Amino acid sequence: MAVEILANKKVLIVGATGGIGSEATRLIKNGQANVFITGRNEKKLKEIAHANEIPDSQAFILDVTDARAVEALAAKIHEKIGQLDILINAAGIGYLNPLEKTDAEDFMELIDVNLKGAFLLMRHFLPPMKEAKKGLVINIPGVLGKAPMAGAAAYAASKYGLNGMVKSIREELKRTEVRITNLYLGGVDSSFWDRIDMRVNRDKFINAKEAGRAVWFLCQQPASGVVSEMVIQPFNHQAI
Ligand SMILES: NC(=O)c1ccc[n+]([C@@H]2O[C@H](COP(=O)([O-])OP(=O)(O)OC[C@H]3O[C@@H](n4cnc5c(N)ncnc54)[C@H](OP(=O)(O)O)[C@@H]3O)[C@@H](O)[C@H]2O)c1
Numbered sequence: 001m002a003v004e005i006l007a008n009k010k011v012l013i014v015g016a017t018g019g020i021g022s023e024a025t026r027l028i029k030n031g032q033a034n035v036f037i038t039g040r041n042e043k044k045l046k047e048i049a050h051a052n053e054i055p056d057s058q059a060f061i062l063d064v065t066d067a068r069a070v071e072a073l074a075a076k077i078h079e080k081i082g083q084l085d086i087l088i089n090a091a092g093i094g095y096l097n098p099l100e101k102t103d104a105e106d107f108m109e110l111i112d113v114n115l116k117g118a119f120l121l122m123r124h125f126l127p128p129m130k131e132a133k134k135g136l137v138i139n140i141p142g143v144l145g146k147a148p149m150a151g152a153a154a155y156a157a158s159k160y161g162l163n164g165m166v167k168s169i170r171e172e173l174k175r176t177e178v179r180i181t182n183l184y185l186g187g188v189d190s191s192f193w194d195r196i197d198m199r200v201n202r203d204k205f206i207n208a209k210e211a212g213r214a215v216w217f218l219c220q221q222p223a224s225g226v227v228s229e230m231v232i233q234p235f236n237h238q239a240i
Pocket residue numbers: 014015016017018019020021039040041042044062063064065089090091092093094113117140141142143184185186187188189190191192193
């Protein structure tokens with residue numbers, strides 16, 4: 001059943017080199033989808049492509065903050081296969097620090113990657129879906145996209161922004177069957193935390209494989225309804 005739903009679906013996974021994105025890539029490719037992937041790290045991207053038998057011609061280096069690069073990739077993919085069936089945005093960066101330690105540069109980097117990046121992806125991949133009146137977009141705002149936490153001012157700004165942006169875009173999709181799902185994850189044990197200077201117990205986090213499986217699960221949902229959001233949190237830290 002699951003295999004049938006994904007078979008031949010045209011799926012782009014942005015941030016396929018990450019903990020969540022790489023697992024989602026593996027499962028979705030196993031479902032016989034026509035998978036396109038992106039990452040910034042060329043070595044990791046090649047490894048993921050080869051491990052999943054994704055041709056090099058469907059694996060792209062992409063910095064989501066680069067408006068021209070996102071536009072060019074969208075044009076290339078649309079020319080090759082038409083509109084996507086599923087766009088998964090699993091790219092993003094983390095940062096947690098008290099306000100007095102957060103510089104304007106840190107703030108802007110989060111806004112650039114987590115918010116502008118998501119905007120650019122939807123700006124360039126959604127219009128053909130809208131025209132075809134069908135498709136699915138999955139973003140991962142995380143629980144800090146709708147719950148506050150000390151030290152998360154900059155990160156939450158980027159993710160609450162994503163949440164508000166998605167809700168507004170949904171209003172523009174009302175006469176279509178284009179669905180947007182927000183996945184609100186609590187802490188996931190991935191390299192996301194390597195650059196965060198905060199003592200956390202990663203053993204108690206959600207496993208990255210399970211988070212990737214949640215993305216895959218969302219791709220299976222029938223088009224007659226919309227899963228507008230899904231929330232998964234570690235047992236010991238339920239913020240919402
Ligand atoms: N881990 C968590 O606790 C958690 C919780 C809630 C929500 N999330 C969200 O889930 C998403 C995936 O996180 P993860 O845990 O899988 O993190 P991860 O393992 O660190 O992966 C992050 C991914 O984003 C890509 N990336 C970073 N900056 C980019 C840029 N400027 N342009 C293009 N790609 C970029 C990375 O590419 P390269 O590796 O190739 O550089 C990598 O593929 C993020 O949006 C994150 O905010 C994570």
